[in-house]
Amino acid sequence: MDDQELVRRGFRSILSAQDDMEVVGEAADGAEALRVLRDVDADVVVMDIWMPVMDGVAATEELVASGNRARVLALTTFDTDENAFAALQAGAGGFLLKNAPPAELLSAIRSIAAGDAIVAPRVTRRLLDRFAGQLVPAVPAVHSSAKRLATLTEREREVFLLVAQGRSNADIAERLHVAETTVKTHVGRILGKLELRDRVQAVVLAYESGLVRPKA
Structure with a gap:
């Protein structure tokens, strides 16, 4: 278009x-x-x-x-x-x-x-x-997201942080020494648990919740 x-x-x-x-x-x-x-x-x-x-x-x-x-x-x-x-x-x-x-x-x-x-x-x-700093919340606010973030396993949280850094599945798999299909499974579970539409919302949530911070 x-x-x-x-x-x-x-x-x-x-x-x-x-x-x-x-x-x-x-x-x-x-x-x-x-x-x-x-x-x-x-x-x-x-x-x-x-x-x-x-x-x-x-x-x-x-x-x-x-x-x-x-x-x-x-x-x-x-x-x-x-x-x-x-x-x-x-x-x-x-x-x-x-x-x-x-x-x-x-x-x-x-x-x-x-x-x-x-x-x-x-x-x-x-x-x-x-x-x-100009985000208009499109995903749950920080106080309500903390509870859902707590539902992630240690490995899911690790994958979530790498997704939030803009890493591809292949890159995440290489960093964690696992199969790419395993990463895809983790990402699917993470999005489901956090009630997110896609990886873009995952990135925004990570910034809004303070897990990933803007560069100085």
């Missing part, structure tokens, strides 16, 4: 060339995107942050609130874009810089579709470091 037709054509060309991907719709603004998504069954929505009529943040928020199962990959021009963080707060599964190479875009879409890693973890951490 992008207001520039040339950009949409480029994305469509790249995605359509993949054996495991199919473009089922496109739109020039957020409002049109929501209309399109009511009529198609999409797994992932590549959503530009800056669009006319309705921006990507508002469109993401409405999409998530509607119960649509599609996961959102938000696109931003700058890695310090406050609106990219707002998109995560609105429910996007991750975000990517708009000038990312095609291989990175394809990898990000596959990761988002699988509900696996947060996209562009280093950029995510920079945004969290910059805007952590």
Whole structure:
């Protein structure tokens, strides 16, 4: 979903060339995107942050609130874009810089579709470091989250902290000397116990609860 037709054509060309991907719709603004998504069954929505009529943040928020199962990959021009963080707060599964190479875009879409890693973890951490003090709680407040955090086992807490640092499943598996499938199992249990939608909310919760602190 992008207001520039040339950009949409480029994305469509790249995605359509993949054996495991199919473009089922496109739109020039957020409002049109929501209309399109009511009529198609999409797994992932590549959503530009800056669009006319309705921006990507508002469109993401409405999409998530509607119960649509599609996961959102938000696109931003700058890695310090406050609106990219707002998109995560609105429910996007991750975000990517708009000038990312095609291989990175394809990898990000596959990761988002699988509900696996947060996209562009280093950029995510920079945004969290910059805007952590401006968080609008999208997950339980600190006093109510402490009780649920206490339900985690020692290993689950260890995995949770690594997820909060933006680590991928493969990276966590290597650090803990376990199989990647074991990490995926831990992450699933952690999200269930903490009643979180995805890994993005896990990162935000870690910052809100003080387990991970912004850099000085």
